[in-house]
Amino acid sequence: MFDDRSPIYQQIADKIKDEILSGALREDEQVMSTNQYASFYRINPATAAKGFQQLVDEGVLYKKRGIGMFVSPQAREQLVGQRRERFFAEVVDAMIAEARMIGIPLDEVVARIAAAQVPSGEAGR
Template identity: 45%
Template sequence: MNTSFNDSKPIFLQIKELIEDQIVNDQLKGNEQIPSTTQLVNFYKINHLTISKGINLLVENGIIYKKRGVGMFVAEGAKEKLLTQRKEQFLDQYLLPMIQEAKKLGISEEDISKMINQLKGSE
């Protein structure tokens, strides 16, 4: 787990995203228990309320669920739900602005495709 946080967004959102990343990357699977709030507090050395706020967002979004007295678990279908959400975000945050800028610059779809293939080849 990455233990460094940045100032670009609140820590509770970064905690939420770390857990989401673990689900998307199959480190946490459907109906699998996630670390407790106390374990996360001890690992990250941050306030209990900060961890709880991130966890509660995941519960509200149906990504994880709580079993009273047992712990928190990844909801069935959470990975698919997250992938759908992230694809929509990718479209809105990256592709749409890229296409709009390409249009302003007179860059064709073919040119964009060539640029993407060149970048993929240089990795």
């Protein structure tokens, strides 16, 4: 599950965020404890705890003392907003800059994107 691209605690946080975005974890749903997570993935419990704490600090998870960690209400909306901003900054803005640099008119880029909106086989339905 883990790779060398980023710290394991960050990969844990990202995995839980992805589970929230995909709907696998819903608001107010309890998540695995740090010890369960550490045992399941065979990692140091302190590493798992650091990933969970990051999510608490970001407002994605909240703690119920003596019970565990839960997905915060509005966590999915918050994450969607963050990913949306990141998508535009990293993908769309970069695409626009590249198109300008190589002389592709933006209306041509927009037309290409619009054409991709219709999945193949669904045109004319």
